[in-house]
Amino acid sequence: MSRSEREGRWTRIGLSALALGCIGLQFGGHLAWSAIALAIWLLALGCMCREALRRLWMPRFWGLSAVFALGCGLLLGPRDLALGPLSLSGQGLASGALMMVRGAFIFALAAWASRSLDGAWIRALARRAGAEPLAESIAVAMRLLPDLSLRLAHARAEAQGWRSLHGLAVTLVAETGRLACEMAGQGKEAAIALAERPAGREHRADGADAVQKYRGAMLSGSPERPHAGSQPPAVMVAVVGEPDSGKTRTVELLVEKLAQAGLRPAGVRQPKQLDEQGQRLGYELADVATGERRPFARRAARPDRQRGFDFDPQGWAWAAERIRTGASQADFVVVDELGWLEADGQGHLAAIHAAVAAAGRARFYLLGVRASCARSIQARLGAFARSIPADAADWEIEDLVGWLCQNRKGRNG
Amino acid sequence: MSAGVRTRDPFWAHAAAFGALWGAVEITLGAFVHAIRLPFAGALLAGAGACILLAQRQIMPRRGLSLATGVVAAACKSISPGGVIFGPMLGILTEAVLIECVLLLSSRAVLSACLAGALAACATLVHHVLKMWLFFGGKIIDLYISAIEGAGRAVGLGARAGWWALVALALIVAAIGAAGGLLGRHLGQRAARRPAALPVVCEVGDEPV
CATH class of the missing domain: 3.40.50.300 (P-loop containing nucleotide triphosphate hydrolases)
Structure with missing residues (x-):
């Protein structure tokens, strides 16, 4: 293990311990302790994992949180607080603020944990759990994914009209099934028959050509x-x-x-x-x-x-x-x-x-x-x-x- | 065949291929529907997932295949550039579990296709509420209930009207999912009838084709 890998490992362990501590602080349900836990966690991310901090830039989430906090002030508890033309509930607003702080903390925690959750980690986990075929399937799917995404994006752009889309969908299902059979070492005859099929009207219309190329490329x-x-x-x-x-x-x-x-x-x-x-x-x-x-x-x-x-x-x-x-x-x-x-x-x-x-x-x-x-x-x-x-x-x-x-x-x- | 793209067991090969397809659909279609802020985007994606799993089970009716495909697709989702991927991954897994449960009874019946799709799509609603609960705590449920009842009263129809609106929303979502399931069943059967049809792999204990 290299020095940087060792450092990365210790950073992960340190942050995991800190995360547990911060979760403990959140348990009491007190706004002040929850805010302290959030501040500590954000500070730790800022020092040790800026990438996770950058992931927190999601205006929709923050907007939604603010709406919820305000909604609590409007809908929960007796309206005992006048804020300009609005009459709000102090108890509701406090609940809303706690909700927002908790949401921000869980979001920041999930953003950091998501970084560790990549395909390699999931494959390793599956292997450790003794599910070798599953790990292999994930590895294969990961290899297929970039080409398949590209092919789908092109197909979506090229498909015109319902019939074309329907034909394309049928072909996609058939070719994906054939791809699976070939990966398992079956269906060679079926693949050859498809490749030798004359390029008739149906063949052109349903986009088989494009998917066959995808299949040929991925398999051969x-x-x-x-x-x-x-x-x-x-x-x-x-x-x-x-x-x-x-x-x-x-x-x-x-x-x-x-x-x-x-x-x-x-x-x-x-x-x-x-x-x-x-x-x-x-x-x-x-x-x-x-x-x-x-x-x-x-x-x-x-x-x-x-x-x-x-x-x-x-x-x-x-x-x-x-x-x-x-x-x-x-x-x-x-x-x-x-x-x-x-x-x-x-x-x-x-x-x-x-x-x-x-x-x-x-x-x-x-x-x-x-x-x-x-x-x-x-x-x-x-x-x-x-x-x-x-x-x-x-x-x-x-x-x-x-x-x-x-x-x-x-x-x- | 590339040495890198190979897996021996037909079951896992199908899980890999269709899992990659589902992952690709989540990435391409998901990016598209979210970019144009399409209403019911979650239900549409769940319907697309149901469509793929149902189509797959028409080609290869093996028990547990939908679940395995869901696990592969969820793993594929891990490469998504989004900030937090736990939610979508869990959503995919939940849909796969529900569809597998329904298809255990019968993978080829029209009713199973409808039910599997509808359940998968409705799971997005439940998943949304659970996610909110996890993020914001129990108060969010109180807030939702107050908002639903308040909305009913605001339009002069009483507190119950809000709940009926919620039921209507769930029915629309279920209909989208059911349509996805039926489409998948249709596509799978059409694909299986193609010239040079796929060799169907069945083992003892699996459903007959």
């Missing part, structure tokens, strides 16, 4: 495109989000963590160029391996130009060269900012196809993908083996890094 961990030689196919991993949602930042963070894990990166990033007002002027290309940069796209002078940007044709070739050499020499290739052009089969797409077909050293491609184009890009590149949102939580990033490292070991080993 490999793209669906053909690949050269006996090498296992490279995996597509995506950071998905709308413009300015932080895709490039998350990609950079992933690259940093993967490099720390000993994986050699290559490829191109596409950082934004901003003017003094923070408006996007265009994009640069940056070589992930060397850090070398060059201008790439400028906002088009004429608004009717394709997608609003003028691209430097030599920039495409420059990026393609880095993707190609990266695929043959590095452990993974980064291609940032895939959007409308790639969804139309242009942009960096040809370079990625060529690199995948060459089946070099690189075992996965880390892509920054615009959310509204993710579906079309998957249709062209193959399903993403894993994807995370641009504003992914730390655990999602760590989970992805762990999975990619494990994936690489599995393939190399």
Whole structure:
């Protein structure tokens, strides 16, 4: 156990003991003691756990508490207190104040305890209780969750009309069941039959295509495109989000963590160029391996130009060269900012196809993908083996890094 | 298949897949309905949960599956960015327990679907009152009763009218839940009839398909 972990453990133990003491102070039901307990607890959180203190910023809860306190003054006890035009009950107001203090204390306590209650803790608890299959199921569900959330968000945006929604819901249930069967090593024939089913009208209308891609991505961990030689196919991993949602930042963070894990990166990033007002002027290309940069796209002078940007044709070739050499020499290739052009089969797409077909050293491609184009890009590149949102939580990033490292070991080993 | 996404037992595989689905619905639909401040948001989410569990039991009618799925979904809720997650987690678990209890009797009957959904949705009301009691103490119950009776008197219908309004509210919530349960039963049966239908896994002691 590291020093910081030991310190964290002692902080938790200290705060737990203090919490018990504060709860004891609350038991008497006296306003003064309850207020002292609340003050001590808030002070302790401020010193030892500011994150929990920040979680207390919930105006709706505080508003509701104030309404309850006032409500007590109006509705409970004899109205013996005149406050301007209002006649209130002093006894009711005292009860309301006690209620508010108690509510604030329990809320602060729950906010702190909620921090400890993460998926890893629940899994550990299940293991300790001897419920290993439950712990395993939670771990599996946690892995499925980010992709499923993303898929549902897209499905909600794309579903038009009741029939489309109904078809989508049926497909979602069927595919989730099939996913479960495949995870348990069953239903292979059923999955193959579904994959080989002709894309008829019903098939398109009910959104089966999208969910099948989700299923394929989650289960196979490999793209669906053909690949050269006996090498296992490279995996597509995506950071998905709308413009300015932080895709490039998350990609950079992933690259940093993967490099720390000993994986050699290559490829191109596409950082934004901003003017003094923070408006996007265009994009640069940056070589992930060397850090070398060059201008790439400028906002088009004429608004009717394709997608609003003028691209430097030599920039495409420059990026393609880095993707190609990266695929043959590095452990993974980064291609940032895939959007409308790639969804139309242009942009960096040809370079990625060529690199995948060459089946070099690189075992996965880390892509920054615009959310509204993710579906079309998957249709062209193959399903993403894993994807995370641009504003992914730390655990999602760590989970992805762990999975990619494990994936690489599995393939190399 | 990815080594990371695998579990051998079909029961737990279904719990994981549908638990993740419920967790994802709580995150996406939950964020949406709360963002637009939709009335009966809690009942709608409970109805969605009932829908998923009922659909699941049409595909795999195994006893205890709804409860296991609820535990997985509650664990998934732990990654929610909200400040206090005990309440929602407990809510999910309560809904799962109630639905499991009803489906133990029969997982495929229309009546069970209605009852399971209605109970799950009504549990949100009880859960709300319990949460308030935990946070604010016993006085909150007095305050609620005074407010209900006061509201009835304020509109000139007497103290009882407030209670009738509460019953009407509970009926609306129960109807939303029942609709969710029925929809789940329908979706599950449609999904099970699909081409290349799912292999149904049944063990001794489980309900026949």
